[in-house]
Amino acid sequence: MTGSEVRRRLEASDRPVIVDLWAPWCGPCRATAPIIEELQHKFSGTVDVWKVNTDTEPDIAASLGVRGIPTFIAFRRGQELTRLVGAQSRSRLTSLFEQAASGRAAAARLSTQDRVLRTAAGAALGLMAWQTGTGILYVVALLALVSGYYDLFPLSRRSPSA
Amino acid sequence: MQFINEAAWDRIARVIAGIVLLYLGWAGVVTGTVGTVCKYLGFLPLVTGLVGWCPAYSVFRIRTNKAQ
Known part of the structure; x- marks a missing residue:
């Protein structure tokens, strides 16, 4: 061929x-x-x-x-x-x-490496926030944790294109 | 993904550096002007490490990971 x-x-x-x-x-x-x-x-x-x-x-x-x-x-x-x-x-x-x-763009999938890194960073920041009592660090810790799993949430999945 | 320009070791190093700087600043280990700088400068390597993209690398067309 x-x-x-x-x-x-x-x-x-x-x-x-x-x-x-x-x-x-x-x-x-x-x-x-x-x-x-x-x-x-x-x-x-x-x-x-x-x-x-x-x-x-x-x-x-x-x-x-x-x-x-x-x-x-x-x-x-x-x-x-x-x-x-x-x-x-x-x-x-x-x-x-x-x-x-x-036929639509593949849903973003985080690699295991990304998930581990973001989870570890979130945990470390959370611990630091708890020790220092700093509000902004709680927010950053939460953002880091959420960013490690956002692709699993239904809201993050786009609807199929026409 | 193409926009990621940092290798795994680069990202891990940045996250650790960011957390260390943030700890030095927010825990009061380092005080004064340096402490204040640590408090806020620490977010830079932390965020770039978590995202995997460095704007400075992008400007100078550097990448520490293999191009996809």
Whole structure:
């Protein structure tokens, strides 16, 4: 299949497509493969996954502007929504599939690192506020704690675009 | 996310520095003008560390994390 044929098929596809560009010798590709398989099963009937071996089909990779692997590109009605390059966490790949399925921007998801940092900072500031009796530090502590979990609150989720 | 320009170690260091400065100022460990500076200057590294974005880095096109 050539690059232009892939583009035609992407535009003709009724369902959103995640193009997974990989190679047999690519370690991160192999590491991510089980997650992609799981998500493919979970989003079966909603999002299609096309796996492209960049060794056997370099034209397709070149036509999609892929320079590194693994690369995951989400398409909807032939239009590229977003792409991820390199090994990805389960949460980022899940966001990619959700974005492809819904067509809207993925809901912001904080990383574990962010949550831990903000929770620890909030706790330290809270303790400091309690020791010093400083009101502003209570406020900052609360803000730090809330900022670590805001993406889990329903209010933070945008309504689907038309 | 592209706007984050600080690596993990950078963010942790900023948060710790901010908390230390705030403690020095608000707990009265350091008093006077220096104490007042610590009280308010401490918010700068704390906030930039929690957010992951440094405006000064942005101006000088510096990033301590790997570009996405």
